[in-house]
Amino acid sequence: MAYHERPTTNHRSYTGFSTRMPTREFTTHSAEETIVLGRSLAAALTPPKLVVLRGELGAGKTTLVKGIAEGFHAASAENVTSPTFTLVHEYRGSQGNLYHIDLYRVDTQRELETLGLDDLRDDKSVLLIEWGEKFPRFERERDVEITLTRLAENDRQIRVIA
């Protein structure tokens, strides 16, 4: 079965200038479905964007990035692996350059600065940051927040807020 989308209300007020997409919520029932969802979300992630991916260990953040990278024609799902130790993976695609970042092991401001993430931010880049919420600046600067919640062994709620 394909992933399904549950209608949600966008609680942000409409300003007349907003090009923001409303909050969207999905449920997936397998890693494969999450990859398919990631592919479709890629269309909304036009550069430049800073995306914070939230969710506990094993929630499916990296799995979703596999689909987003495919949607960007930047990498195939099996070639997208967790940047657990290398901290930043770069994928160049026709729709822009994806940077997949994992800040789980990054604890101090100094460690963060050594990554030089600001240098990656240009008009062609989309930064997908796992554990970005550890640093308040990413909470402030993020364009999109995607929160994954484990509902059961293979079920995930995926909420996209822009």
Ligand SMILES: Nc1ncnc2c1ncn2[C@@H]1O[C@H](COP(=O)(O)OP(=O)(O)OP(=O)(O)O)[C@@H](O)[C@H]1O
């Ligand atoms: N519906 C689903 N969506 C995504 N992953 C799922 C789903 N059902 C089961 N899984 C499994 O859950 C795991 C998710 O792992 P993944 O590395 O994507 O998580 P993560 O959020 O990036 O964790 P971490 O914080 O450790 O990096 C995988 O083993 C995947 O196969």
Ligand SMILES: [Mg+2]
């Ligand atoms: Mg991960």
